[in-house]
Amino acid sequence: MRILQNYRKFSTKTLDGWAKSVQKSGKNVFVKIDKGRAGEPIQLVANKEIGQEIRVGSAIRATGSLEHSRGAQQEMEFVAEQLKVVGNDENPRYDDLSPDNLRKKTHLRARNSKFAALLRARSAIFRETHEFFMSRDFIHIDTPKLTRNDCEGGGEVFDVVTTTSTEAGDGGLKEEPMFLSVSSQLHLEAMVSRLQRVYILGPSFRAERQQSHAHLSEFHMLEAEVAFVETIDEMCTLVESYIQHMISYLNSSKLEPETAIIGSKIPISNIKFPRIRYDEAVHLLALKGSKVTAKSGFSKKNELDLVKLHDDHPIFVTHYPVGQKPFYMARDGQLTLSFDLLVPGIGELAGGSLREQSAEELQRRGCGIDWYLEMRRRGQPPTGGFGIGFERMLQYLLGVQNIKDTVAFPRWHRHCQC
């Protein structure tokens, strides 16, 4: 330990980070320090006496001062007065920190600069999403993940069992079956009748076996519900203004350091999303030779083709046939008052609808969720809402090919490592 010189006392700083490269030259050691923040690594200079223990991968805490660099490679460098190696890496060559290998070793993934930038961008987009909705008078509701109501009726759910309840000695009482929520919609609908505008950004679960670049079994859904909504257009406008807001946010300079490291291709701002009806969309696809019908619904290829037919910009498709959509959607004859937002590279990003307001009609369609029906009979106004897959949105906004690269610890069919 060296005593700090007086003239430097007031500019003494602490530098915490990890050695990315170590070079010895003359009496000095030059270390590139990765702070895990945006921007280039910082060059640290220490004399050999205090810097000899540093290896690539070491975690370092240094005190010293930031000074103009004598070298040509960087403007500033950190001249260390004191230096401690506070963490060692037993495998400092970092050969196994390639992006491919890190996909299997998610516990080390933040150590990859690109992935660290992705996580910072995700966190910033998370914050901006809350700001968007909160500043528009939306109330955030923590909806439950343990539930007994399957909103989508798909059946691909994770069942939840209490270990203690299956053991003997519990008086023979068994918990009724519970599972993990696939959507927060029904619960948001319950809260909107007084709070007027509610939303959540939280985990959802689907036990899908499908393995693709667009599926996770644990993912995050942004869901919102609004009271006194009368037209699909009002909901499309809300979804569009949110997505446009996020595109503008990314095109501002705020996330520039992160998107540069990620190499993102960010969508262009302020290109209005067209709105077409399902039957028009079928017609357009038929002209291109597709055999899609009201019954078959769109394949992912159909969705991407529709986007391509619109200059590769996002489009809304509205008024899907009743056979393709869940029981809770309001209807106009054989069409639902619904919409999907299709985006380049991904296909369906958002889906929403007006909600069926009549309890009798919901019962006729087979809905047996008593509390959901009761809400309708207790002064529920017309409402509408939507859901957006947060990871898919990150794929679209940041140009990430594989959905598993948008979240710290991805879960998919038979994959729950770490």
Place this chain on the structure above:
Amino acid sequence: MRILQNYRKFSTKTLDGWAKSVQKSGKNVFVKIDKGRAGEPIQLVANKEIGQEIRVGSAIRATGSLEHSRGAQQEMEFVAEQLKVVGNDENPRYDDLSPDNLRKKTHLRARNSKFAALLRARSAIFRETHEFFMSRDFIHIDTPKLTRNDCEGGGEVFDVVTTTSTEAGDGGLKEEPMFLSVSSQLHLEAMVSRLQRVYILGPSFRAERQQSHAHLSEFHMLEAEVAFVETIDEMCTLVESYIQHMISYLNSSKLEPETAIIGSKIPISNIKFPRIRYDEAVHLLALKGSKVTAKSGFSKKNELDLVKLHDDHPIFVTHYPVGQKPFYMARDGQLTLSFDLLVPGIGELAGGSLREQSAEELQRRGCGIDWYLEMRRRGQPPTGGFGIGFERMLQYLLGVQNIKDTVAFPRWHRHCQC
């Protein structure tokens, strides 16, 4: 429908809400409209011709203008030009919307003014929490809820089963057991080694049978992890500054409308939280006749007594004996480098520690989580972190007696309604 008069055209407004009371007088109907927002209901005036359908509980959409009231009870009133009843309540007497009954009918709970205020306050505190951490360079990490690692080792976990995987025809392959995360700590520790400061506010699950005013089986944890932390005091200071920030926020006028409706007793700002060691705490309790020892640990009564002994303000207790704390905490001989924050009315609100840095030492203590051990060998600096039960914090900050009244859809042992 009446045609709007020209001179009013530019001040035409829409009013959406629910009728709380309806009174007819002369040619007019006077309706108190609950908008589900902070503040008093608004008085709506309509002539009988357009207002005759309104009953208590009706959802109403009106257009008209806000004008100075002729009555003495309110300054402004909404004079309706057009009016639609857009939702009917089949039980408009509202006898069954008492707070007690609503605890069982959580799907109608937002219709209670006090609970609606609570949900607005919760949402605002949620937002302010993210602002606190984000503005201090913390990165929000969505840690997984599906996991195979039990951080706390308590065994009171919810097991998760894939319905499809237990069915025949799945090639005989069974998923390895998964369960719902009781804590995000281990995953945050993995991310902090590069990102330096990470946190999450998200759901956690404990399959506890305990039924009390302070337990939920699905609750929300605020957890943070910081790299290059060397002392417990640094962590206590972070926790204290967060809690003090939230107390100041509540004492500012921002949430005044909500806390007035809730009837909150908000803690006093800027009273420093004392920090005492576990052995001092035991000594203090012994002087009061308690038989607490290092082995027995504190009961909730002990915790509340310690708070009372400090003028009923929050206190930190540090350096708990190793027998009382989990394997991952750093140690100083037979003491852990840990702390709990105890608060009035609740007892333990936050818990944290420095983390054991040595993989060998963790293995010696029985830790068999390979990826957790590997992190330690790959340049992990000293880290520290803490967890705060978000619902317990809401109880403390807003003076809510029962934890089930702090969240929209509470879950507890054998209770998963709606």
